[in-house]
Amino acid sequence: MQFTRRNLLKTTAAASVAIAAPHLWLPSEAHAATLKKGEPIKVGLLFSLTGALAVPEEDSTLVLQYAFDEINKNGGVNGVPVEPVIVDAKSDFNVYSEKTKELILREKVIALFGCYTSASRKAILPTVMQRDHLLYYPTCYEGAECTQNTICTGPLANQHSQDLIPFMVEKFGKKVFFVGSNYVWPKESNKNAKVWLEKAGGELLGEEYIPLGSSEFGPVLGKIRDAKPDFIFSTVVGASDIAFHKQFKQEGFKVDSMPIASLTTGEIETRAMGADFGAGHFLSAPYFQTLDNPTNQKFVEGFLKSKYGKNGTTHYNMEETYLSAYVFKAGLEKAAAAVGVENVTPRSIRDNSGGIRIEDAVSPEGLIWIDENNFNTWLKPKIGQCQADGTFKIVKAADKQVAPDPYSIYPDAGTCTKDGLKGPDGKVRKNVI
The missing domain is CATH 3.40.50.2300 (Response regulator)
Incomplete structure (x- = not known):
């Protein structure tokens, strides 16, 4: 070892x-x-x-x-x-x-x-x-x-954030704020994301981590309000992820002008928080429930x-x-x-x-x-946008399998x-x- x-x-x-x-x-x-x-x-x-x-x-x-x-x-x-x-x-x-x-x-x-x-x-x-x-x-x-x-x-990371970061920069703008749970995966994932962000010509305005399981995002959202990013890149997980999306909307943030791009917020989390809180946000993943194939x-x-x-x-x-x-x-x-x-x-x-x-x-x-x-x-790799019913519309998909x-x-x-x-x-x- x-x-x-x-x-x-x-x-x-x-x-x-x-x-x-x-x-x-x-x-x-x-x-x-x-x-x-x-x-x-x-x-x-x-x-x-x-x-x-x-x-x-x-x-x-x-x-x-x-x-x-x-x-x-x-x-x-x-x-x-x-x-x-x-x-x-x-x-x-x-x-x-x-x-x-x-x-x-x-x-x-x-x-x-x-x-x-x-x-x-x-x-x-x-x-x-x-x-x-x-x-x-x-x-x-x-x-x-x-x-x-x-x-x-x-x-x-090269099979999701490598696609997600430049996609968001192109669609919404170059300024981004990182928010993650405080442990190894979010921090290492954000190291990768910074590389993709630099290559896409983006700018990192801030980077905050909250304790795993925490549900208090008031201070982080305050910093995001002051920074005015074009989008948020989230590596928040579990119950904290649900709390983050809820408080994002409750604090008056608008998904059309500052969406959250996530590596974790899928159909389960959206169902748990309510589709109203997930609608409009983005997820990078290889699978979505809406995939149209017989299997x-x-x-x-x-x-x-x-x-x-x-x-x-x-x-x-x-x-x-x-x-x-x-x-x-x-x-x-x-x-x-x-x-x-x-x-x-x-x-x-x-x-x-x-x-x-x-x-x-x-x-x-x-x-x-x-x-x-x-x-x-x-x-x-695929990118989906959450819809009003909690399902995801696939907005980008790789043509072939990507090597890990x-x-x-x-x-x-x-x-x-x-x-x-x-x-x-x-x-x-x-x-x-």
Whole structure:
């Protein structure tokens, strides 16, 4: 593991949890996850069902249950059903870390699906890497990371803000104000956005961060009022995102003269806040519920009619999470063919997942595939504008899949390969976070 100042605090916090619960650190190799004949394939679902992150993460849990039900009804994985083990991380980074140990060591899951924020992902990665396990991280993130134990199905910065920033500058003007939640993903995402903004000839008027879960935006909106930007670029997440959009309108700001361009505010958040508060604003994502293709129509109708569709909408993060279940299925089948079912481990699934394609017939957003080197996803970026009914009209879409580039603004760092980060000197460092 490569330690940096930005992850030292989180790693220390994770270690303190291990000290508080030493029974979870079982050293024997007997606790490695393997598949057993005649038993279901256990996977861990590690999302927040309560707290400030429950708005997007509850739906991730629901859509994964729907996906695995769908897979099981169609014969499971090589004829074996998948059994999700569901835990509530409670929007608490220490709980994420503790539950990761329980899922790996006590429940002996073969893979983990979880986390919405980069802070929670970084809280659990030391355990995932120590046990040489496997995490499917199913949402957008900032990049600048190269591990050998993750598969990511959401977009990187070069697959959303790289398009969104110049689009907004062209449509609304060069002056922008950044607002984000106070943790690693918004800050790193804004580093990327600044690069795209400079290339587009834009001007950054201000940059503010609020505590994760906070609902008080009065001071920030006051600074925005004084600065008079042409648009706001938002990396605010969870319940805070809902509060931000509500207070934006309640304070008298006009969406037609100063819209919010977001990487997170989709159909779920808009439904939670009310369409009146979302209408007119913009989102960059690879998926929108309004995508017009037979696979998406089947997905939307099937999910919303199922017992898991209680929240009444689909969403980019849900669809990326749904895809992760099918990436897992394909990776497990490929690993079993390569090493034999009895020898499948979390690492062998990961190592056999490069190049996996989820075709149009399965993927609601259309064909995607896993990069053979960095294990992120090739996908088509899109930009949508929220309508009066809470759905999004797609106003721009890429013509073809865009390669994931985790080090797009750090070219001197090297290249992420399947074996680690290969620097300009040719040396390879493993598990760089």
